Amino acid sequence: MNETFHQRGRRRVLLTGAAGNWGRATLRELRDRADRIDVVALALPGERDRAALAEFDDMPNLEVIWGDLTDAATVAACVARVDVVLHVGAVVSPLADECPELAHRVNVGSIRNIVEAVRALPDPASVAIVGIGSVAQTGSRNPPHHWGRIGDPIRVSQYDEYGQSKVVAERILVDSGLPKWVQLRQTGIFHPGMLEIRDPIMTHSPFGGVMEWASAEDSARLLANLCEADVPDEVWGGVFNIGGGDGWRLTNWELQTAIGRAMGVRDIRRWYDRDWFATRNFHGQWYADSDRLDELVPFRRDTFDDALARALAAAPASVRSAGRVPAWIVKHLVMKPLTRKPRGTMAAIRRGDEPEIAAHFGSRAEWEAIGDWSTFEAPSPSREPTLLDHGYDESKPAAEWSALDYLEVAAHRGGQMLSTEVVRGDLATPIGWACAFGHEFTASPRLVLTAGHWCPVCVTDAAGYPAQAEQNAFLAQVVAA
Template sequence: MKTVFLTGATGNMGWAGFKELYKKRDRFKIRILARPSKKNIRKLNKYSNDPAVEIIWGDLTCYEDVRAGVSGADYVLHVGGMVSPAADYFPEKTLAVNTKAAENVAKAVLASPDPDKIKVVYIGSVAQCGDRLFPVHWGRAGDPVYASRYDKYSVSKCVAEKIITDSGIKHWVSLRQTGILYPGILKVLNPTAFHVPIRGVLEWATVEDSGRLLANVVEDWVPEEFWNRFYNISSGEQYRMTNYEFESRLLAALGLPAPEKVFEPQWFATRNFHGMWYTDADVLENYLHFRANVPVDDYFKGMKSRLPWYYNLAFLAPAFLVKLFMKPIAHEKGMGTQWWVDHDGDKINAYYGSMEEFRSIGSWAQMFPPHWKKNIQEAQAAGEIRTLDHGYDTSKSIYSLSDAEIEAAAQFRGGHFLGEVSPAEDGAVKKKDAVPHRNKGVIYGWECENGHRFEASLEYVLLGGGWCQECPLDEVTDCTTEKNRFISQVLRAQSRG
């Protein structure tokens, strides 16, 4: 029987994963780390004496607690950490907690008697893709990793991901989670909802699909080739929505009118928020077979059916009362987009472009997104997919690239390839322009356009889209130039309006 150590088990994705793993308790022992809060204690009480479940009461930022979880484990599913909305209100704490947790996981795995037997699954985030408005609203793993301005949660996920991938752990994988659909999302009311551009896009995942993913990744039938790579999580084509469509479905599920009836158009930011549709959406599904393929409209109806009865009365509220109720949320001190108008010009510039652009929003007619194709083949035929150049021949294995090819990729990012830092046991080359078979996990030296020298694996740079972390990840527009053609593809292309 194998042991699976799961962090974040009391959160939305983690709990769904725990329930799916529990169905397999005849083959897996489940070990979880949870903070001893009253809520968590109540939630886990029924499993406190269950022989299939081991509960470690502790904290991800405490190394000894994490080490206890990792000890003897065959798999580590690192789902835990601070997420929105708490991450939005406590950005610096989020950065500290999420990076420290990743450090503790990596340290504990590598300190194990047999670290190479432990497979680590890291849950990243779509937030690592930064702002991806039209015409670069389609993307794939390997596209530039960066954070939207002020998004310390995204920064924390970028940094934590690199900690895991470049730690020396033999088997790791980064699964970048998107927005999760779960019944409670219908009850979420906070000002970050207005940080999301109504003309933006997101490819969602259901919480049930996310749980099955976690339970399937620990199966023996997952092939070796799956590991040491980056994947985007989604529930597939029918879960591709513009943010306007998402808001419309959300309101309709509650029996409420369309967004233009209950929100003012200028409440919504016009940029500076993550989200994209995936050209590689099915890659992870083809490995892990986790999708239930529930029609999206049926799923929203199902979410509503699981809410308390009084939510069924929402339709009785006239539109003007709903708008009156929503207005204070948009004006909330510190986080509300409308509070920024009088108190935070820098955020107005980041989320709207300028005060002039904010004031130019006069009607909903300016905000409606076009009817973009959602099927990949149809979108390609319509010329709506702009595939980003990664600076090297992506049809090749990164382990077969010559030094010259890697240098070209580095120059595409505005920098240089400096060669090997950590010698591999065999196979890693030092001869210029040789065509090697490079080993996985070898750390190389790089230099960015700003002269920072840093270390990173080929996997992180070429497969993951990562680059220099000495350059502030949430200030990319200030610290990069056209010399970095990799990120400039994203920054210069986006339509603003």
């Protein structure tokens, strides 16, 4: 570390999750800002993280703290030294699906520790928190419900404990009462490792689904820009979608075929049976509002073709030349066994797990009716944005929101506002609500109206969303997606 570390006037940043794909990309971006930004990276003291961070051994503006995000004392000590917290660290899928208790302990416990550490400072306004949510929080949004924005219903796919943990974490930050934070819901990050993923989670992604991707490099640039001193005031206290924009809005089928072409695969269909892939219950949207974040904190430079070319260049020779391998070998010796592993769609079919089959396909009968490739048509969903009804007058300035707006929102969701007194324009103070099923809870107007949250009990019952939608018109708009 150089002698100017923590020199007066320099920005000081705590980065969690530094050893991951996004974290390492962020370190590379911050290394290029060594003239003005110093970094404290909190990483686990294991072989994996040490190996991943070895490339930064000579980074002059970096100090690595070997510790655990779930250790409140370690987190507090790090937070006390910085101006900005970039909280990228999390247990993500597929590990989160395999170890749901670990996912909740880390993903929820870490943001709680960060919030409490900032709250305990003499001046909590001196530290900004950049929290990271996920597109998984809004779950399955297949066409024709594939356009989304912040404020749409929070609705997590079945068996997605990562998404559920991020819902809880977001509630903690948004309703923390802290003066300076922003919550960013990350979309799918396209990074070089994408070409090497071989996990049963691949089979959960419907061909007809969509995702507005973003590159790891653009995402890193966004985080680094949020560490600068000139971030617009509108950012703080907001919830935003991260997306790459129009050129990154792909169907899952387009992604599959693009990656296949890059590897020299002439016809990706020869690698799979059509009915191996789920038809629902994943996540992904095209965003009607992702341009706003780029307008406030410009970060987009990459095209999808740029990122794909980089990924291919970084891939091992076996990946780059995959198209030379006879398709029947890939299909029967690699892909088919993958679908039969735990969490694979065909594993559910083989063991007759009806709830899981229903989650992925609707029913066994619907799976049997999928057919082969002869009847397949490449999906072509509408590229014209459509917006859901959020249940209140969105042209009304938030500073004028009152009890009448909250009563309207609660009714749209089949519930009630329980508080008898609210302050006009107070977005941050939690008030009382009840859902249609009698669960009482508190949540700020910002969390409910701006971020789309509702009952914290009902959201955990993903299998029960259809029943909830019978009482909740807000949720009903996407419950069949």
